[in-house]
Amino acid sequence: xxxxxxxxxxxxxxxxxxxxxxxxxxxxxxxxxxxxxxxxxxxxxxxxxxxxxxxxxxxxxxxxxxxxxxxxxxxxxxxxxx
Amino acid sequence: xxxxxxxxxxxxxxxxxxxxxxxxxxxxxxxxxxxxxxxxxxxxxxxxxxxxxxxxxxxxxxxxxxxxxxxxxxxxxxxxxxxxxxxxxxxxxxxxxxxxxxxxxxxxxxxxxxxxxxxxxxxxxxxxxxxxxxxxxxxxxxxxxxxxxxxxxxxxxxxxxxx
Numbered sequence: 015x016x017x018x019x020x021x022x023x024x025x026x027x028x029x030x031x032x033x034x035x036x037x038x039x040x041x042x043x044x045x046x047x048x049x050x051x052x053x054x055x056x057x058x059x060x061x062x063x064x065x066x067x068x069x070x071x072x073x074x075x076x077x078x079x080x081x082x083x084x085x086x087x088x089x090x091x092x093x094x095x096x
Numbered sequence: 097x098x099x100x101x102x103x104x105x106x107x108x109x110x111x112x113x114x115x116x117x118x119x120x121x122x123x124x125x126x127x128x129x130x131x132x133x134x135x136x137x138x139x140x141x142x143x144x145x146x147x148x149x150x151x152x153x154x155x156x157x158x159x160x161x162x163x164x165x166x167x168x169x170x171x172x173x174x175x176x177x178x179x180x181x182x183x184x185x186x187x188x189x190x191x192x193x194x195x196x197x198x199x200x201x202x203x204x205x206x207x208x209x210x211x212x213x214x215x216x217x218x219x220x221x222x223x224x225x226x227x228x229x230x231x232x233x234x235x236x237x238x239x240x241x242x243x244x245x246x247x248x249x250x251x252x253x254x255x256x257x258x259x
Contacts, residue, residue, distance in 0.1 A: 016230045023225025030218035037215075039209050045201070063204065067211050 037063070184209070 040063050047053060189203045246256045 016228075019228060020226050023222045023228075024220030025224065027219055028222075030222060034212060034215040034219075036139045037208065037211050041204050042201075045198070064207055067207055071210075 040057055040060070044054070044057060044060070187200065188205060191197060191205070192199075249256050
């Protein structure tokens with residue numbers, strides 16, 4: 015039981031730290047590196063640095079709205095039938 | 097000397113409590129001083145009365161920044177968050193105006209801050225999950241208690257059949 019919880023927790027921390035490091039590198043450090051360095055191959059073009067978080071945020075918001083609407087409809091149905 | 101004597105006379109005449117049990121009492125010194133200055137400067141013309149301590153208490157949450165445990169928790173919390181937001185916005189705008197860093201940097205900064213805030217939240221959740229304390233002995237004891245209670249209530253005729 016606890017092992018599954020600890021594994022999920024460890025996965026979450028690993029994901030969050032990796033996202034933070036990658037994003038910091040992308041936004042802050044990469045503009046100061048000259049264009050011929052090999053590191054640039056590992057990172058997408060800089061426009062995606064804005065598009066990806068915005069896209070993720072919009073997806074999260076829409077998922078929340080859909081979920082809330084779904085739960086409301088289900089409770090309405092239950093109230094109508096009961 | 098005359099001014100001092102008059103000041104003391106005014107201070108004694110007004111009903112400013114010298115000791116206030118609430119922690120807003122530490123403002124009574126400046127309050128007394130400002131009411132004194134008010135009386136002296138305006139030559140005691142009662143066209144605009146100095147606000148009484150009771151009225152000031154409603155203004156206090158907007159004036160006090162030092163932490164105190166006298167006021168409502170909600171007001172202090174919201175004010176702290178708002179102040180933090182205002183400070184961040186001000187630094188961002190000054191960065192934009194004075195162009196200390198290249199311009200495309202400063203435009204990316206709010207997005208970066210939001211993403212890092214989300215990352216921090218996720219990190220806290222993950223760390224909390226990892227460090228969550230489970231008590232295996234208590235779990236066993238709890239199961240025993242449940243069995244005992246079910247048996248006891250079953251004997252008294254209460255319906256406990258929900259497994």
